[in-house]
Amino acid sequence: MTTLRVDAAAKVYGTGRRQFIAVSPTSFECRGGEIVGVIGPNGAGKTTLLRMIAGETAITSGTVRICGLGAGTRAARSVVGYVGDPPLFPGELTGSEWLKYICGHRASHPRERTAKHQWAIELADLDEFVGRRICEYSRGMTQRLALATAAVLGSDVLVLDEVLSGIDPLVARGLRGTVAKLATAGRLLIIASHELSALERLSTRVLVMLEGRVVSDVNAARFTSERVAELSLTGSGLDNRDKLLKRFVGAVGTDDGVSIPLTRGVTIEETIAVCRAERIPVASSRIRYRALEDILIDAAKESNGS
Amino acid sequence: MKFLRYEMTTAKAPLLLGVKAEVVFGTLLVARNRAVRLACVLALALGALSSVREAERLPGAHQPLAAFLIVGTLAAVAGSRLFAPGAALASSRRVVTIWWAVPVGRLAGALLVILPVAAVAVIAMELADPNPILLGLSMATLAAAVASLSLSLAPTVGSSTACAMTLATIWAGAIPTTAVQALSEGSPAVRFAVLLLWHTLPLPWRANRLLELHAPLDALVLLTWIAVGVLTIGWAASQPSLLHRKSREPA
Numbered sequence: 001m002t003t004l005r006v007d008a009a010a011k012v013y014g015t016g017r018r019q020f021i022a023v024s025p026t027s028f029e030c031r032g033g034e035i036v037g038v039i040g041p042n043g044a045g046k047t048t049l050l051r052m053i054a055g056e057t058a059i060t061s062g063t064v065r066i067c068g069l070g071a072g073t074r075a076a077r078s079v080v081g082y083v084g085d086p087p088l089f090p091g092e093l094t095g096s097e098w099l100k101y102i103c104g105h106r107a108s109h110p111r112e113r114t115a116k117h118q119w120a121i122e123l124a125d126l127d128e129f130v131g132r133r134i135c136e137y138s139r140g141m142t143q144r145l146a147l148a149t150a151a152v153l154g155s156d157v158l159v160l161d162e163v164l165s166g167i168d169p170l171v172a173r174g175l176r177g178t179v180a181k182l183a184t185a186g187r188l189l190i191i192a193s194h195e196l197s198a199l200e201r202l203s204t205r206v207l208v209m210l211e212g213r214v215v216s217d218v219n220a221a222r223f224t225s226e227r228v229a230e231l232s233l234t235g236s237g238l239d240n241r242d243k244l245l246k247r248f249v250g251a252v253g254t255d256d257g258v259s260i261p262l263t264r265g266v267t268i269e270e271t272i273a274v275c276r277a278e279r280i281p282v283a284s285s286r287i288r289y290r291a292l293e294d295i296l297i298d299a300a301k302e303s304n305g306s
Numbered sequence: 307m308k309f310l311r312y313e314m315t316t317a318k319a320p321l322l323l324g325v326k327a328e329v330v331f332g333t334l335l336v337a338r339n340r341a342v343r344l345a346c347v348l349a350l351a352l353g354a355l356s357s358v359r360e361a362e363r364l365p366g367a368h369q370p371l372a373a374f375l376i377v378g379t380l381a382a383v384a385g386s387r388l389f390a391p392g393a394a395l396a397s398s399r400r401v402v403t404i405w406w407a408v409p410v411g412r413l414a415g416a417l418l419v420i421l422p423v424a425a426v427a428v429i430a431m432e433l434a435d436p437n438p439i440l441l442g443l444s445m446a447t448l449a450a451a452v453a454s455l456s457l458s459l460a461p462t463v464g465s466s467t468a469c470a471m472t473l474a475t476i477w478a479g480a481i482p483t484t485a486v487q488a489l490s491e492g493s494p495a496v497r498f499a500v501l502l503l504w505h506t507l508p509l510p511w512r513a514n515r516l517l518e519l520h521a522p523l524d525a526l527v528l529l530t531w532i533a534v535g536v537l538t539i540g541w542a543a544s545q546p547s548l549l550h551r552k553s554r555e556p557a
Contacts (some may be wrong), residue, residue: 078402087394092338097330104327106403108320153400 040209081154091135332415355429360545390465451508454535479509
């Protein structure tokens with residue numbers, strides 16, 4: 001069953017000459033259990049799209065339906081857990097007090113509230129610091145509390161804005177584990193982040209946004225299993241790299257050479273053979289798996305080209 | 307298994323549990339705030355000062371208006387914290403409950419903190435009024451009305467401005483009626499505006515008159531302000547744009 005259906009949803013601020021299109025008409029669908037990454041440069045419309053889904057901002061046109069309910073309605077908001085960037089918490093409360101408050105609104109019985117509170121603490125591994133005031137929390141602690149809050153509030157959909165950003169690798173690993181657990185249990189998670197490597201490991205699907213448009217919707221698992229040949233070119237070779245960019249579909253320039261996708265039967269041997277034929281000196285070569293950064297660069301390139 | 311058991315629970319909280327959560331949250335927001343704590347300390351200091359100077363003056367030298375000023379001041383400061391832009395306001399929308407549960411619960415939580423403090427200060431002052439029950443009821447009604455005014459302003463103007471505006475209102479309410487009339491003798495428009503505000507705002511003189519005359523109109527005006535506060539927050543919580551105001555004030 002489709003958990004989230006976005007149908008030509010758009011967000012426009014202002015009117016006339018001051019009109020600003022934050023999100024152009026966008027359509028996509030997501031199912032429970034998916035982890036959908038939303039990537040794009042700053043100002044691409046990621047946060048606005050997430051707020052539209054969470055019902056935190058009114059939609060100018062189109063529709064967003066969550067479990068068949070219109071986004072922003074009370075019924076829809078009661079199944080969505082949203083964490084903004086930065087997450088908003090009352091600093092004067094302890095993490096435990098905050099979670100008790102949240103759980104009080106999502107439990108049907110005082111005993112269930114206590115159990116949920118404990119569950120949230122275990123879920124995000126908050127044991128060590130949950131008794132401290134939130135204003136004393138580090139970024140990583142705040143992000144863990146944010147995830148626990150969203151998990152308690154959102155029974156079906158979790159919308160997380162930059163929850164994986166700015167944290168140390170160990171905390172990031174823990175958060176990724178928690179996100180994966182929530183998805184395994186059937187929830188839909190939509191995560192906007194600039195941490196592309198984290199999304200690569202987590203996402204089942206990635207939406208690429210540029211200038212308010214979803215320009216690419218890719219299956220992350222399939223995409224990241226594709227390989228790329230990276231050729232490092234010496235000085236004179238760099239002058240001739242346009243030949244390689246024209247010769248291989250999807251090839252992009254890097255700081256010191258070119259990056260060529262090994263798709264459509266293209267092999268590393270073939271790329272080096274072409275370099276030899278074109279008398280382009282290659283300093284070094286390596287093969288790596290494609291990264292989300294490649295999608296972003298490709299999308300930006302296409303956007304600039306059009 | 308514990309994880310799976312709780313993570314798919316979608317049951318809505320019963321209303322009573324939600325209101326209780328809001329009462330506790332309101333109490334914590336108010337009790338943990340430095341400005342409110344400072345106001346409470348000053349109120350208690352005022353009471354203590356009055357009690358040690360008791361020998362120098364006759365009992366009953368303080369009028370009930372002093373009690374209303376104290377409780378009004380505490381309510382203005384406390385009310386401004388309940389829906390301050392930032393986490394307090396955002397949470398009112400995110401918890402998703404019946405619209406009146408959040409303002410009513412938090413208001414009750416705030417009163418649980420400020421009324422005992424005001425009561426201690428007032429007891430120490432030995433007021434002239436002999437009926438403590440009526441005095442307590444009038445103080446509670448005024449406190450709820452003033453806190454409602456303060457909390458209804460906070461989402462749009464910010465908590466500091468809301469607090470300052472409400473405090474100014476409360477203190478202006480201590481000006482004698484004759485002075486107000488003298489002030490408004492100039493232009494008819496000023497006179498109209500001053501009298502309108504004087505008669506509609508939840509001012510200490512009205513609580514004082516409620517205590518003295520038991521006039522239903524006075525109770526009605528104060529109760530109307532409580533309703534206005536609850537309705538305003540019910541509306542504000544349904545306006546997502548207000549949630550994006552970032553709090554620039556320290557906790």
